Amino acid sequence: MEEDYVFKVVVIGDSGVGKTQLLGRFTRDEFCLDSKSTIGIEFQTRTVLLAGKRVKAQIWDTAGQERYRAVTSAYYRGALGAMLVYDVTRRDSFEHAARWVAELRAHADKSIVVVLIGNKADLAVAAVGRRAVDVEEATAFAEEQGLFFYEASALSGDNVEAAFLGLLEEIHAAVSRRPLEVDDGGAGGDGELMLKGTRLSLSQELSMMETSAMKTPSRCSSCSS
Numbered sequence: 072m073e074e075d076y077v078f079k080v081v082v083i084g085d086s087g088v089g090k091t092q093l094l095g096r097f098t099r100d101e102f103c104l105d106s107k108s109t110i111g112i113e114f115q116t117r118t119v120l121l122a123g124k125r126v127k128a129q130i131w132d133t134a135g136q137e138r139y140r141a142v143t144s145a146y147y148r149g150a151l152g153a154m155l156v157y158d159v160t161r162r163d164s165f166e167h168a169a170r171w172v173a174e175l176r177a178h179a180d181k182s183i184v185v186v187l188i189g190n191k192a193d194l195a196v197a198a199v200g201r202r203a204v205d206v207e208e209a210t211a212f213a214e215e216q217g218l219f220f221y222e223a224s225a226l227s228g229d230n231v232e233a234a235f236l237g238l239l240e241e242i243h244a245a246v247s248r249r250p251l252e253v254d255d256g257g258a259g260g261d262g263e264l265m266l267k268g269t270r271l272s273l274s275q276e277l278s279m280m281e282t283s284a285m286k287t288p289s290r291c292s293s294c295s296s
Contacts, residue, residue: 075124078242079149081131081179083171084156085164089190092225093156094132097235102226119236121243128239130154147178152185152242154234159189159222162203165212172216182249184241186219187212188234193224 082090091113095101098115113132118125131146147153155171157164168187175185189209195202206222213220219237223230 072125074118074127076126076243076246077129078126078151078239078246079129079131080152080154080238080242081133081147081150081175082154082156083133083175085158085161085167088156088158088161088164089225090154090156091132093154093188093190093223093231093234094130096225096228096231098130100228102228119239121236121240122247124243126239126243128235130235145178147175148180150179150183151246152238153179153183154238155185155187155218156190157187157204157209158191159195159204159209160191160201165189165204165209168212169216172218182245184219184238184245185217186221186234186238186241187216188220189222190225192222192229193227 082094084090092102094115095103098117114129115132116127116129118127120126131150133146153175155168155175157168159165172185175183187209189204189206209222210220212218219241221230221234221237223234225231
């Protein structure tokens with residue numbers, strides 16, 4: 072069946088916080104024990120039903136390493152939502168969240184919906200002393216920055232579905248509140264996302280950039296549902 076909407080979402084955050092694992096849990100309900108660091112850009116999709124509409128989430132997984140930052144920043148364009156991930160057991164990954172928000176706001180649309188998600192919550196529960204970021208502190212940061220907030224575990228799957236669906240629901244609500252008109256001239260030069268009827272499409276230039284740079288992730292050898 073044809074989708075009513077296609078929403079582009081980017082997943083950002085430091086390397087090793089579990090961005091790819093969260094995405095794998097949401098799109099395939101899998102956790103890869105031997106997952107390796109993302110190189111450049113990868114994307115996965117999942118179609119869900121929201122308010123009676125079929126919504127296809129096209130979720131871009133960006134590398135967290137510094138050497139890829141200049142490459143991945145171009146892919147913020149056209150994103151309607153972002154998932155900013157930190158590791159609840161790594162203080163530095165949370166402290167870098169403000170920098171990621173600033174980079175996102177510099178390159179993405181001003182109306183982008185952003186969810187802050189503290190991953191690896193299972194480790195904070197299983198081992199005393201492993202938690203490095205309190206829920207209250209993360210909540211306060213999210214409120215200050217105007218972000219939605221969840222703690223989740225890609226390993227157990229706890230709250231992963233809720234976080235992604237919550238993000239998609241907020242995007243859908245935002246799109247429904249502000250109908251966009253189609254410019255007959257198209258978005259050819261600037262690569263911005265435009266709403267055509269009930270469909271979202273990227274400009275030809277940006278689509279070509281994504282096609283040439285994207286790498287479809289392979290299924291890992293040791294995955295568990």
